[in-house]
Amino acid sequence: MSVATTEVAVVGGGLVGMITASLLATAGREVTLVDSLTHLPAHDGPWDLRSFALTPASRRILGHCGIWEALDAARIATFEGMEIRDAASPARLCFDKASAGNQPLAYLVEQSNLMTACHRQLARQARVSDLAAQVLGMTTGTEDVRLHLGDRRELRARVVLACDGRDSPLRALAGIASEEHDYHQRAVVANIRTQLPHGGIARQRFLPEGPLALLPLPSADEVAVVWSTTPEQAAWAESCEDEAFRLALTQAADAWLGEVLVTSRRLAFPLTRRHARHYAAGRLALIGDAAHVVHPLAGQGLNLGLLDAAAIAEELGSASAAALQHPQSLLARYSRARRGGNLAMLAVTDQINRLFARREAPVIGLRRAGLACVERWAPLKRRLIAEAMGQRGDLPLIARPGPSNSPLTRKN
Numbered sequence: 001m002s003v004a005t006t007e008v009a010v011v012g013g014g015l016v017g018m019i020t021a022s023l024l025a026t027a028g029r030e031v032t033l034v035d036s037l038t039h040l041p042a043h044d045g046p047w048d049l050r051s052f053a054l055t056p057a058s059r060r061i062l063g064h065c066g067i068w069e070a071l072d073a074a075r076i077a078t079f080e081g082m083e084i085r086d087a088a089s090p091a092r093l094c095f096d097k098a099s100a101g102n103q104p105l106a107y108l109v110e111q112s113n114l115m116t117a118c119h120r121q122l123a124r125q126a127r128v129s130d131l132a133a134q135v136l137g138m139t140t141g142t143e144d145v146r147l148h149l150g151d152r153r154e155l156r157a158r159v160v161l162a163c164d165g166r167d168s169p170l171r172a173l174a175g176i177a178s179e180e181h182d183y184h185q186r187a188v189v190a191n192i193r194t195q196l197p198h199g200g201i202a203r204q205r206f207l208p209e210g211p212l213a214l215l216p217l218p219s220a221d222e223v224a225v226v227w228s229t230t231p232e233q234a235a236w237a238e239s240c241e242d243e244a245f246r247l248a249l250t251q252a253a254d255a256w257l258g259e260v261l262v263t264s265r266r267l268a269f270p271l272t273r274r275h276a277r278h279y280a281a282g283r284l285a286l287i288g289d290a291a292h293v294v295h296p297l298a299g300q301g302l303n304l305g306l307l308d309a310a311a312i313a314e315e316l317g318s319a320s321a322a323a324l325q326h327p328q329s330l331l332a333r334y335s336r337a338r339r340g341g342n343l344a345m346l347a348v349t350d351q352i353n354r355l356f357a358r359r360e361a362p363v364i365g366l367r368r369a370g371l372a373c374v375e376r377w378a379p380l381k382r383r384l385i386a387e388a389m390g391q392r393g394d395l396p397l398i399a400r401p402g403p404s405n406s407p408l409t410r411k412n
């Protein structure tokens with residue numbers, strides 16, 4: 001059996017794992033990134049079926065480790081505004097660049113663009129090694145953690161960061177329980193061409209079965225669709241003829257961008273809410289979806305994962321070698337810094353999803369009045385959009401706006 005050693009083992013080479021590894025290496029830590037899947041997602045159309053709305057805070061985090069600059073800028077769309085509508089009433093809520101300090105509200109980046117940039121940046125970082133393996137077991141000792149890998153190899157690390165996704169095997173190995181709720185909804189994703197141009201506006205229409213989002217792609221008349229709906233309708237949408245989907249989507253969007261003219265194939269994802277009871281145990285911490293899974297209606301899951309990555313890099317990046325030998329207090333600080341904000345986002349998205357599912361007339365009236373009130377109250381609107389963009393709140397240093405975006409420095 002071969003044994004390798006490292007300071008920090010990052011388990012999971014998804015977006016959160018790669019970005020965490022890159023931030024730690026930028027801070028001067030020696031990192032080993034472990035994942036059995038190393039391939040990049042394949043293109044099967046002009047645009048990826050998976051793309052992510054990223055906040056300006058996420059942009060700053062990616063910029064800190066050089067990943068933002070490694071992206072193909074021509075394939076990034078900016079949100080110049082956002083509009084929310086309730087299918088059950090004429091109420092609407094609009095945000096524009098002026099309410100967001102005259103900067104884009106968010107950026108839509110394809111999965112393959114992000115993954116390619118991460119791979120490219122990691123390849124340049126001498127402090128990161130890759131290990132193509134699956135973690136099957138874990139033993140925590142007084143000096144280190146031993147990760148037992150699928151090919152009879154062993155990796156020893158001072159700290160293990162579990163970035164291994166929503167079903168996190170490491171969370172289970174560490175004995176950390178999580179609370180889970182099944183939304184009985186699935187999110188159908190597709191890319192469509194529409195009759196009218198999107199004008200850089202991200203649109204969301206709340207239907208009783210779930211929200212339908214139309215997110216601007218870089219081309220003027222193409223949008224990425226995220227349609228949360230019943231499992232039955234999602235199964236139909238995945239397998240029906242393009243023509244039937246085109247018509248159903250035009251109707252669900254109330255022809256917001258005119259007729260849907262062309263559609264890609266569709267993919268559906270089950271929707272759950274999940275939150276780990278603890279983010280740290282012994283020498284291990286949970287990052288990204290391993291710690292929390294949120295409803296995609298606010299497009300925040302990956303953004304929260306990147307804030308986790310920035311927060312853990314801040315703790316571990318600036319720690320002395322001696323502190324890293326006993327990392328429990330650093331991991332506890334990370335957990336305290338991130339758990340409250342993530343819990344708040346889980347609660348808000350959950351409540352919005354429930355509220356817009358209600359069909360009773362008094363609730364519809366309340367929603368209408370609430371949306372109209374926020375629409376008219378400019379300071380509240382500015383505050384809401386600043387929160388959603390990661391412009392305020394208790395953020396890790398490198399996620400904060402302005403010149404405080406300073407490097408993570410190391411104490412010896």
Ligand SMILES: Cc1cc2nc3c(=O)[nH]c(=O)nc-3n(C[C@H](O)[C@H](O)[C@H](O)COP(=O)(O)OP(=O)(O)OC[C@H]3O[C@@H](n4cnc5c(N)ncnc54)[C@H](O)[C@@H]3O)c2cc1C
Pocket residue numbers: 011012013014015016017034035036037051052053054133134135136163164165166168169170187189226269287288289290296299300301302303304305
């Ligand atoms: C429909 C939909 C739309 C969304 N839109 C947005 C959006 O617009 N904006 C946004 O911010 N978020 C969005 N999200 C959320 C976002 O997709 C997730 O939060 C994010 O992809 C989670 O990334 P991750 O790296 O934590 O997990 P994953 O991508 O699941 O990566 C986990 C990795 O761990 C590896 N792994 C697992 N087990 C092991 C093991 N035992 N050993 C080694 N490796 C292992 C896996 O191979 C995988 O590579 C959306 C989600 C959905 C469902």
